[in-house]
Amino acid sequence: MPCGLFFSRYEKDDAIFQTTWLKVWMALLFVFLLTFPLYADQANGLLGLNLTNMMNLIFIYIVGAHGLNLLTGYTGQISLGHGAFMGVGAYTAGILANLGWPFYLALPAAGLMAAAVGMVFGLPSLRLRGLYLAIATMAAQFILDYAMRNWEGLTGGSAGLIVPSADLQGLGIDFTFDSDRSFYYLALVFAVLATLYLKNLTRTRTGRAFVAVRDRYLAAEVIGVNLFKYRIMSFGISSFMVGIAGGLWAFYITIISDEHFTMWLSVQYLAMIIVGGLGHVLGGIFGAIFFVVLPELLRLPAEALTDIYPSIFGIFASLREMVFGLIVILFLVFEPDGLAARWHTVRAYWKLWPFSY
């Protein structure tokens, strides 16, 4: 029995699914995801949660988190503005949908708009690194946030913007993604596409250039990687993905207001990829799951405690933020590589168990 992966050809090393077992597991996972809404209802009754709704949110956040992971995890550029870029996507999709665009055109347009905005605010990345870039994108977050709140003619201001549900009327099919269950499949498609895209990108010339820019940007420039091009490109692709996530969010929630796309969302995105694992495809997935499930898990004990301490609901929002902050701190201090690294260690341990040396 082999106790590790030994590739004899480069194609094998490069493959997306490297082993047969991986393919089998992936196929099983895929079948599970496809049939999930069928047994979600029974599970909902048991757990007192709305699992389909949670899965939809997870899928949307996966698309966005992959976007940020591409920028921060793979290219090493920090962005504190992704919450606002998601907002740009959401508002673009919402406004276009209100103008009568079908969702399959409004969604890419949302991505492109977010990409354009992201690239403009990514421009300083050529001259600035690390700390300065974080500050620049933070400023972008505040400026965009302000525009979303105060440009009432366009965004509806703090009253919000109502978005019609996504439908396929334009294609001659009478179908509307207006329930949790139908939207589940739409979101699943985008989450899978985003994941495959990120996984694939890391195997290409562009992906390797991104990693080179992250690891040793001077050396990368010396061997002919155009720093400006790849940094801006990374900002573009990343904002495109987060814009798509924003568009999906708009079509799912169907009412968008500026309150959702604040600094707090940007911080949450960063927390997702840090807790999940920077520079791992799995990172965005684990992170999104973690931060959608966590508030629900906190809600259950809080509800149970309301009988004893009725005031707990008043401070629940603050309590949730505190737990969130503590978790990020604990992860950074004790597990800086995130859940993805932990996953790999656990898997390696069981693979070799009981002879782990």
Added chain:
Amino acid sequence: MEQFVQLIVTGLVIGSVYALVAMGFALIYKSTSILNFAQGEFVLVGAYVCLWFYSGLGLPIVLAFLLTMCFSVLMGVVLERLILRPMIGEPIISVIMITIALATVIKSLVTIIWGTQIMVFDPPIFSQKALHFGFVRVSEVYLWTIGFAFLFLGVFAAFFKFTRVGISMRAVANNQVVAQSMGISVKKVFAISWSIGALVSAVGGILVGNINGINSALAGFGLKVFPAVILGGLESIGGAIIGGLTIGVLENIMGSYLDVYLGGGVKEISPFIVLIIILMVKPYGLFGIKEIERV
């Protein structure tokens, strides 16, 4: 014209508090290379703790102030030891994220303890009586604020320049390895930097709390510090002071003249527009050290 001068004067008052907080921020960055996103939360905690000692426990203001200073120093030391020291040598993203997470925790703790209602120093420490200088009208509390802010700025400037600890801090900021080999404890300097950073922020919080009252929005001060330090240059303490004053005046002027066209709240974001422009034009600010890259 009268309005313009009035705006400059009130801008300078708020700017002096920005300068104070920005000095703490620049100090922490200079000696530990950590960008402290929790600076605004230090302001918040300082203000609330002082308020609690003063209005809650009814202590005299001098005592409440001194106790708040002790608390801030202690908080700075503890946070540095527990949370920030493990971050030495970690990538920038982790360091940035940990201070953001710290800010989240502190802010939510403050909200849990003191709620979100606006609170005021009761009875007021300084009188609100207006004084007239020619056509400029300044309330007394503003004069106290700017006076105290400059007092603290002066004290700490002298501290860095003349005292032994101050000189060792400058040495560490200049070169950690050399400083260490000269027998300076870098760890101690880090702890001192954090406690001074927390202390001056607390002073800023108390001063502003006197003017506007205290609620969690006060943490926004920590964010306004970024434009100030970027304008002055991240590594420069003098630059942070000049930057703070400039941003205070600028936001006041832009806020009152542009609000009509852009509809409310320009004051809140104008510092960030300035920040973006500075980063595009002169990224290392007025007195920052331009990074020279060698292959």
